[in-house]
Amino acid sequence: MKITSVKTAATSGHCMHLWVRIETDAGVTGLGECVHGGYQAIAIIKELEERLIGRDPFAIDAIFEETRRSLVFEGGFAGALITALTGIEIALWDLKGKALKVPIYELMGGKFRDDIRVYCDCEVSPGMNMDEVQAEVDKVLEAGFSALKVDLDIRAYGHTGSETGWYEKDRFNMTPNKWEHDRMVQLAEMVVKAAGKEVEVACDLHTRLDKHSAIRLAKDLEHLQLMWLEEPIPPENIDAMAEITRSTSVPICGGENLYLRHGFRKVFEQQALDIIMPDIPKCGGLSECRKIAEMADLYSIPFAPHNVSSPIGTMASAQVCATVPNFLVLEFHWFHRDYWSTITDGGEIIQNGRIKLTDRPGIGLELNEEVAKQHQYPGTTWFE
Ligand SMILES: [Mg+2]
Incomplete structure (x- = not known):
């Protein structure tokens, strides 16, 4: 062939x-x-x-x-x-x-598990009060998810802290002021309270803090028993990430902006992260990410892939998640977008916060081109 x-x-x-x-x-x-x-x-x-x-x-x-x-x-x-x-x-x-x-998982050594646990990105935002946070969290819980993630980095939303207006003064500085720090802690507390005792909560910082601010924030979140705190600082400085990881009992997660085994090598050697989250349809693909996960397992590090893909990329990621021992949870980032389940012939692949692996060959889904083409990206061609 x-x-x-x-x-x-x-x-x-x-x-x-x-x-x-x-x-x-x-x-x-x-x-x-x-x-x-x-x-x-x-x-x-x-x-x-x-x-x-x-x-x-x-x-x-x-x-x-x-x-x-x-x-x-x-x-x-x-x-x-x-x-x-x-x-x-x-x-x-x-x-x-x-x-x-x-199925691909059969070509990769077979399954460790029959279904893949998925966590849901939750559209809680920093301006919300407790009732609004609860309403957002409830939507995710009603869909059956047992873990969720929120964005904690209030600067991503341009919130200024009305008392100080600090953000407007210098948006490149990565040191949150006291208002911003306190607001991040309060938001995390509201989400954990809304989620209840049995649901796990992760908080994403999108690389927007400096090292000391990240250490201070992690310390003030320790009482919440988060699933993880994600990407507190930019990914370039693995030494600084290791310092943050060692400073706190909050599990520090990262890796969605690293590529290949080479990008993760120093992370493992320095034990710089507690949990890794490679983006499988971005950073090297199925073989490479299976190897990254196996390397992580040698260092007792769980594998929790980042994922913003359609059902096809998600199911491709799930094939890898099935074949490694240290898989923790896979991301779902389309909760509020409407065409997720219509783009393939597989229907709703996530049921009660889990993806069931099937016996269908390859990835196990086919693209519904009629629907997909309605969402064609501007300035691109279609399988020409
Ligand atoms: Mg992230």
Whole structure:
């Protein structure tokens, strides 16, 4: 079997969802999804098509690594180039599963579990009072989720602290003032109270603090027994992240902006995070993230993938989550968006906060192109 074409399409959702379709001379095709690669990833895939045509589509790891290494001067270690390769890699796994008529998890050593626990992003925002927080949290709990996440970084919403107006003075400074600090603590307390004793709560800081402010905030959140505190500082400084992690009993989670095993190596060596959250359809794909998870397991670090993908990328991520021992929970980021369940032939893949793995080959879902095309991303072509 040989690859005959590599085509892309893109839809709007959480961000640009880039679809990669790989066709073969045997008539078997595979579909992959990647996210956060933007128009650059489309251009990269177009350029790579020529070198993929004629290749054996089953040699997934070899195609990935050979292409990546040959493009090291173009950025073959992080960013859009890796995301483009990720879309290709996931399509190749889908194709291989379909050709062999087995789900991807069967090709990756088999399942540790039959269903995948999912946590839900909750649209609580810093201006809300307790009743408003409760109403938002209740929507997620009524859908059956046993874990949720909220954004704690009040600067993301442009809140100023009416007493001080500090934010307006300098939006690049990463030290929250006392009002901002107290407001973040209060918001986390409201969410934990609204969620109740049995539901786990994670709080995301989107890299917006400096080291000392993160340590101070984590300390003041310790009484809440959070599932985790996410990305307190920018991902570049792993030494500073390690200091934060060691300073607090709150589990520190990160990694959605790291790429490949190489991006995580220092994290593991320094025990810089308590939980890792690679974005599987962004940072290297299924093989690579399975390897990242296995590396994490050596260091007693749970694997809780970041995920903003459609059901296709989510189910592709679930295939990996099934095959590693240290899987904790997978993200769901489309709770308030309406076309999630209509974009594939799988219906509502999340039931009561869990994704049940099926026996369908490959990823286990097909794109509903009629619906997907209604959400075509501006300025892109459709599998041409
Ligand atoms: Mg995050």
